[in-house]
Each structure stands twice: as structure tokens, then as C-alpha cells.
Amino acid sequence: MMVAQGPNPNRFFGRRKGKAIKGSRQVLMERLLPRVALAPPAGALDLTRAFGVAPKAVYLEIGFGGGEHLAELSRRHPDIGFIGAEPFLNGVASLLAHLNGSHLKQAAHAQLDAGRADNVRVWPDDIRLLFPFCADGAFERIYILYPDPWPKARHAGRRFVNPKNIADLHRLLSARGRVIVATDVADYAGWALDQMARSGLFEPENADVHAPPPGWVETRYEKKGLAAGRAPSYLIFRKKKPVGKKGLDLSVKKVHNAIE
Numbered sequence: 001m002m003v004a005q006g007p008n009p010n011r012f013f014g015r016r017k018g019k020a021i022k023g024s025r026q027v028l029m030e031r032l033l034p035r036v037a038l039a040p041p042a043g044a045l046d047l048t049r050a051f052g053v054a055p056k057a058v059y060l061e062i063g064f065g066g067g068e069h070l071a072e073l074s075r076r077h078p079d080i081g082f083i084g085a086e087p088f089l090n091g092v093a094s095l096l097a098h099l100n101g102s103h104l105k106q107a108a109h110a111q112l113d114a115g116r117a118d119n120v121r122v123w124p125d126d127i128r129l130l131f132p133f134c135a136d137g138a139f140e141r142i143y144i145l146y147p148d149p150w151p152k153a154r155h156a157g158r159r160f161v162n163p164k165n166i167a168d169l170h171r172l173l174s175a176r177g178r179v180i181v182a183t184d185v186a187d188y189a190g191w192a193l194d195q196m197a198r199s200g201l202f203e204p205e206n207a208d209v210h211a212p213p214p215g216w217v218e219t220r221y222e223k224k225g226l227a228a229g230r231a232p233s234y235l236i237f238r239k240k241k242p243v244g245k246k247g248l249d250l251s252v253k254k255v256h257n258a259i260e
Contacts, residue, residue: 021093024107028096029089031110036099038083038121041133047081052118055081057140060172062127062160063147065219067095070120072217074099078117083139085127092124128165137174146221149185161192163199170201173239178205180213181235184225189233193255202237209233209258 021029038050047058058081064070067084074082086092097103099120101113112118123130147160161181169179179202181192189209196202206213212234222232235255 019090021090024102025093025097027110028100028102029093032096032100032112033092033122033124036096036112036118036120036122038123038130041130043133044135045130045133045138047083047134047138050083050121051081053078053081055079055119057081057174058083058138059141059143060127060139061085061143061145063144064095065091065146065221067091067098068219069143069145069217071095071098074120075116076215078119080119082120083123084120085123085125085130087125089124092122095122128168131168131172134172136171137177138172140174140177142169142173142177142179143182144179145182145219146225147181147183147188149183149188151185151187156191159188159191161188161195163195166195166199166201170199170239175239177239179237181237182222182232183235184222184230184232186233189235192235196235196237201240203240204255205236205238206234207255207258209235209255 038045048055056079059073060083061070062085064084064086065088067086070082070084074080084095086095094103099112099116100107100110101116107113144160149159173179179196181189183189183192193204196204210231210233212232213236216234218226225232
């Protein structure tokens with residue numbers, strides 16, 4: 001999900017499709033996706049009723065890539081609802097294979113894997129299109145994992161972590177919620193830290209940015225990066241506390257030093 005600054009801030013940048021989706025994954029796209037996809041909303045969404053379970057909380061993953069993180073977290077936490085947003089259709093097909101179990105073995109059906117809760121809903125499009133229909137404080141966790149870093153200076157405005165999106169994240173995050181950004185590009189980590197700080201809406205929570213959060217699930221991309229010697233940064237943000245309220249106070253400079 002990338003955003004441009006200028007006359008059309010909601011313009012989408014990025015691929016919608018890669019290699020042709022064939023075989024069992026095409027079957028999943030035709031038969032399983034309609035079951036787990038969020039329908040385009042006509043009005044306000046009640047996400048607590050979007051699943052086949054009654055979730056105690058709802059998590060959002062923006063740009064889930066191959067779906068490894070989302071699929072495993074949702075398996076571990078059947079009492080939490082997960083919304084996964086990904087406009088790249090090959091990534092959607094990969095997530096469906098994880099939910100179906102066919103990423104490990106051949107599956108002759110197009111249903112959820114045996115024993116898996118019906119706690120995942122997929123938005124196969126730009127997440128920003130869904131934001132206006134979501135209630136304030138809808139999400140207890142928002143994951144932004146390995147977003148496109150757009151390394152060229154002239155493309156920096158396309159990065160997902162930008163002022164407009166940060167304001168939306170703040171509205172959508174619950175009071176006790178957390179935004180978790182993971183990247184193995186130091187420049188992007190610094191950018192995200194600065195953008196969140198400048199917004200005045202969020203503050204960093206973790207000082208050791210190279211230590212993954214408890215129960216972390218590595219993505220396929222993350223594993224490749226580690227094998228290539230790229231060190232991930234895990235930035236955890238919470239809503240900024242009112243002035244004078246006691247709590248952990250991490251300076252942005254201190255976290256910058258940890259990234260570098």
C-alpha cells in the first residue's frame with residue numbers, strides 16, 4: 001500500500017498481480033476467497049460480526065505479503081478476529097493456501113483447514129478504501145510488515161507511513177492498542193519513527209528495536225533478509241499519553257540510535 005502526496009493522495013502504487021495464478025490456488029481464489037473476503041461496505045462496518053466467531057478483539061495486517069504471519073497468528077489465537085489487506089492477488093492466493101493447509105500438502109477441497117477457526121477476513125484491495133467505514137478504535141493491533149520502502153527520494157511520499165495514514169491509524173487504533181512496523185531497511189525505520197513522532201499522535205514503546213515482539217512469526221521475506229544479512233527493526237507504537245501522565249518515556253533519538 002503506497003500513497004502519493006499531491007493532488008491525488010489516494011492513488012495506488014504497486015503491483016496488483018504477478019505470475020498467472022493456476023491450479024489449486026486458482027480454485028481457492030474462486031471458491032474460498034468469496035467465503036472469507038470482506039464485501040465492499042455500503043455503510044459503517046461492525047467488524048465484530050464479520051467473522052464466523054465472536055472475537056474478543058480485532059487485529060489488522062496491512063499488506064500481508066505471502067500471508068505467513070497472518071495465517072499463523074490467526075491459528076494461534078482463534079478468539080481474535082483478523083483482517084488482512086493485500087491488493088497483490090498472488091499474495092492473496094498464498095494466504096488462502098495457508099488457511100486451507102495446501103501450502104504444506106495437497107488439498108482436495110477449497111475449505112478452511114481442519115481445526116482452524118473462521119476468524120480471518122480478507123480485503124483484497126487498498127486498505128485505505130476500507131478506512132472510512134471502520135469505527136473509531138476498531139483494532140487492537142495494526143501490523144505494517146515490510147512495506148515497500150520506496151528508496152528513491154522522489155518516491156518517499158509513496159511510503160505508507162505518512163501523515164494522512166498516520167491520522168487514520170490513530171483513529172482506528174483502540175486506546176490500549178499498538179501499531180507494529182517491521183522493516184529491514186534502516187532508512188525506512190528512521191522515516192517511520194520520525195513520521196510517527198512528528199504527528200504528535202504516537203510514541204515508541206520498545207527501546208530494543210532489533211528484538212522481535214514476544215510470539216513473533218517470521219515472514220518469508222524476513223527470513224530471506226536475515227539470510228542475506230539484513231537486520232530487521234521492529235517498531236512498536238502506542239497512542240501518545242496526555243502530558244503529565246506517568247509511563248515509559250522513550251526519546252526518538254534513543255530509538256534512532258538503536259536502529260543505526
